[in-house]
Amino acid sequence: MLITREELALHKVTVDQTYPAGAVDYPKFRQTGPLRVQAVAELVEGEIRIRGHLEACMEAECDRCIAAVEIPVAQDFDLSYRPVATIAREEEIEVPGDELDVGFYSGPGVELADVIREQTILSLPMKRVCRPDCKGLCAGCGANLNVEACRCRQPADDSPFASLRQS
Numbered sequence: 001m002l003i004t005r006e007e008l009a010l011h012k013v014t015v016d017q018t019y020p021a022g023a024v025d026y027p028k029f030r031q032t033g034p035l036r037v038q039a040v041a042e043l044v045e046g047e048i049r050i051r052g053h054l055e056a057c058m059e060a061e062c063d064r065c066i067a068a069v070e071i072p073v074a075q076d077f078d079l080s081y082r083p084v085a086t087i088a089r090e091e092e093i094e095v096p097g098d099e100l101d102v103g104f105y106s107g108p109g110v111e112l113a114d115v116i117r118e119q120t121i122l123s124l125p126m127k128r129v130c131r132p133d134c135k136g137l138c139a140g141c142g143a144n145l146n147v148e149a150c151r152c153r154q155p156a157d158d159s160p161f162a163s164l165r166q167s
Ligand SMILES: [Zn+2]
Pocket: 062, 063, 064, 065, 066, 067, 129, 130, 131, 134, 135, 136
C-alpha cells in the first residue's frame, strides 16, 4: 500500500490492515502469523508522518543451534519521512537529536510494507536463542548438543598413551 503525498494533501489516511503470514518478506526472518498494522498518516510541514502500532508473530533461527525461535512483535512507531530531494539542500544542517526518526522517501510517497518491514526488524532482539541455556551445535561434528552427544572422536595422536606406544 503506497501512502502518497498527493492523497495526504487532501486528508489523513487511516490504515487498519492485516497481512497474512508470509505477506511481508524479510531477509533472515519468517512472518509466521498474521501481521496487523493500525496507523494514521498525515502531512506535517511537508513531511509524511506515520504513527501507529503493529503486531506480528515472527520466527528466526536460534543463534546457537539454528532451531526455530518464535518472536512475538508488538511495536509502536512514530515516523516522519522527508522527500529525498531535500537532502542535498539540508545536508549541512545538523539533524537535532529528537529527529532521529526522520527517514526519506523518493517518488510519490511511502510504501507501507517497507515501513512495516523496517519497524519489525528494529523491534527484534539482537540476540536470538531458543532458550537461555541453549548448548548450540558442536563445531566439530555438528551435533545439536541440546539433544545428542558430541560425535567427535579424539584423534589417536592426542591420546596420552601415543608417545608410550612409540617408545
Ligand atoms: Zn538454540
